[in-house]
Amino acid sequence: MTEVLAEPTAAAHPPVKSGKVGVLLVNLGTPDGTDYTSMRRYLKEFLSDRRVIEWSRLFWYPILYGIVLNTRPQKVGKAYELIWNKERNESWLRTYTRNQAASMAEALVDHSHLVVDWAMRYGQPSITSRMEALQKQGCERILVFPLYPQYAAATTATVNDKAFEALLKMRWQPALRTVPPYHDDPVYIDALAASIEHHLAKLDWQPEVVLASFHGIPKSYFDLGDPYYCQCQKTARLLREKLGWTKEKLQVTFQSRFGPEEWLQPYTDATVEKLAKDGVKRIAVINPGFVSDCLETLEEIAGQAAESFHHNGGEKFAHIPCLNDSPEGMAVLNHVVRRELEGWL
Numbered sequence: 001m002t003e004v005l006a007e008p009t010a011a012a013h014p015p016v017k018s019g020k021v022g023v024l025l026v027n028l029g030t031p032d033g034t035d036y037t038s039m040r041r042y043l044k045e046f047l048s049d050r051r052v053i054e055w056s057r058l059f060w061y062p063i064l065y066g067i068v069l070n071t072r073p074q075k076v077g078k079a080y081e082l083i084w085n086k087e088r089n090e091s092w093l094r095t096y097t098r099n100q101a102a103s104m105a106e107a108l109v110d111h112s113h114l115v116v117d118w119a120m121r122y123g124q125p126s127i128t129s130r131m132e133a134l135q136k137q138g139c140e141r142i143l144v145f146p147l148y149p150q151y152a153a154a155t156t157a158t159v160n161d162k163a164f165e166a167l168l169k170m171r172w173q174p175a176l177r178t179v180p181p182y183h184d185d186p187v188y189i190d191a192l193a194a195s196i197e198h199h200l201a202k203l204d205w206q207p208e209v210v211l212a213s214f215h216g217i218p219k220s221y222f223d224l225g226d227p228y229y230c231q232c233q234k235t236a237r238l239l240r241e242k243l244g245w246t247k248e249k250l251q252v253t254f255q256s257r258f259g260p261e262e263w264l265q266p267y268t269d270a271t272v273e274k275l276a277k278d279g280v281k282r283i284a285v286i287n288p289g290f291v292s293d294c295l296e297t298l299e300e301i302a303g304q305a306a307e308s309f310h311h312n313g314g315e316k317f318a319h320i321p322c323l324n325d326s327p328e329g330m331a332v333l334n335h336v337v338r339r340e341l342e343g344w345l
């Protein structure tokens with residue numbers, strides 16, 4: 001005889017929150033402090049990620065544990081100190097990401113069943129902890145938003161991997177959606193163009209050249225089929241078209257090289273130096289691939305690149321800030337989220 005399970009009665013059943021939709025904004029990550037221990041913990045997690053360093057572990061781990069984690073924490077800790085948000089005692093990347101989540105929650109307040117949260121791929125708050133928190137609040141559906149306009153396996157894919165890894169341990173999984181790259185979205189391109197125009201209008205000089213400097217990746221990742229390079233080039237082309245500028249006026253470069261391999265070219269540092277040596281006196285740099293200002297924009301560009309330009313004969317240098325949590329920046333993020341939530345709102 002077949003046994004039929006009895007319908008659980010309300011009294012016997014534990015309370016379950018339900019009916020909510022979560023949005024999880026995720027950026028790269030950040031150390032908890034600039035001290036050696038915090039920096040080492042952060043870099044260890046970051047540089048152990050196979051999506052970031054694709055070399056064989058047999059080759060990479062002796063270098064990572066023998067050299068990199070003994071020297072880089074001090075060096076990078078000093079760089080972070082220069083740009084630390086002292087008021088909140090945290091990195092700007094964390095401040096801006098939290099602000100973006102708060103601002104988005106306010107913009108979408110009419111959807112009372114929506115919960116907006118934020119996490120970091122490396123460091124705290126972790127993706128797993130925030131996914132679990134969203135689920136506890138009753139989110140049966142979660143939209144994961146890797147905060148990168150251009151897709152790279154080293155950034156977008158590793159965020160998505162981590163989100164799906166969190167589901168691995170759940171008996172009752174929420175439905176999961178991930179936000180695709182938005183490198184050619186007109187709202188994003190318009191926001192970049194408006195930001196350039198707005199910031200250049202505030203100067204009492206105008207740049208001869210503007211660099212669109214994107215974070216680099218090893219050239220070998222591109223050769224293996226990563227679409228990142230092409231998406232960066234498309235963003236720059238659309239931006240040029242929007243501004244009515246030539247290829248000479250808006251040039252694409254790649255920054256933040258790591259390790260001895262060849263990375264995407266032309267390099268930002270070499271280009272800045274060459275422009276100055278060739279007699280260009282005034283340049284501006286924008287970082288369209290970074291949703292928020294961080295170490296790589298504030299220290300490497302506004303700090304180091306500016307210094308190199310002046311040192312080599314350049315006279316005027318401007319760093320155009322990232323869109324951050326500005327109204328234009330939030331218009332982009334809110335637009336992308338609304339579109340990707342279609343059918344869930």
Ligand SMILES: C=CC1=C(C)c2cc3[nH]c(cc4nc(cc5[nH]c(cc1n2)c(C)c5CCC(=O)O)C(CCC(=O)O)=C4C)c(C)c3C=C
Pocket residue numbers: 028029030031046052053072076091093148152154155215216217218228256258289290293294295296
């Ligand atoms: C092989 C190493 C790295 C790859 C590939 C890589 C790709 C990549 N990174 C970003 C965005 C950011 N990177 C940041 C810092 C950073 N990046 C690497 C290495 C690689 N990145 C390192 C080791 C570091 C830490 C600092 C250092 O040791 O130099 C940051 C800043 C974080 C902050 O808290 O401010 C961002 C943002 C992208 C978009 C990308 C590929 C497209």
Ligand SMILES: [Fe+2]
Pocket residue numbers: 215256
């Ligand atoms: Fe990086």
Ligand SMILES: [Fe+2]
Pocket residue numbers: 256257295296300
């Ligand atoms: Fe860097």
